Amino acid sequence: MSSSASAHDSVGRLYASALMELSLEQQQLDTVAQEMKDLGELAASNDDFRRLIENPILDNQQRGGILQRLFEGRLSDLTYKFLQTVNRKDRLSALPAIASAFASLLAEHLNQIEVQAHVAAPMDGGTAGRVADGLGATLGKQVTLTQHVDPALIGVLKLRIGDLRLDASVQSQLLSIEQLLVAAGREKARASALAGAEG
Helix, strand or coil: CCHHHHHHHHHHHHHHHHHHHHHHHCCCHHHHHHHHHHHHHHHHHCHHHHHHHHCCCCCHHHHHHHHHHHHCCCCCHHHHHHHHHHHHCCCHHHHHHHHHHHHHHHHHHCCEEEEEEEECCCCCHHHHHHHHHHHHHHHCCEEEEEEEECCCCCCEEEEEECCEEEEEEHHHHHHHHHHHHHHHHHHHHHHHHHHHHHC
């Protein structure tokens, strides 16, 4: 990761945390969450908007005027004022990172986790539901399962849960997943203990 991307991630977490606190205080979490999701998608898909937030030639006042024309009255007062504050602090280029960090904080607040499942063929609704329920019971969270089809993965289910990657045979997927999670936890604890001993 470049130092610029790392800096944006740090800024994103800082501003997203502040916005999360305000959203909860003002009981506007659902509204703000949807608006931040929309703004993140806009920054990712719209070249004109991306140029606006990244353009070093425009000063904060010029950008603020454009933001006012684009969003005043179209966003909630909280999100609009937050956007203008980010602009005044000259951090508007970090908006995608802020939106991403806010989504992570929201998932944590709602006790949700996203799991990426790589499969040879799409799982039907029943199978996907059982996998999600099994993972949810093991992790103690509400799982959102996203499938990625890779025909080369015959008879194997590959999962990505945050930084953790797991492989399990489809035939015994729920048992295998639980065992792999336990084993991964033990391995992480063992590595941590070894690092501590070496230090």
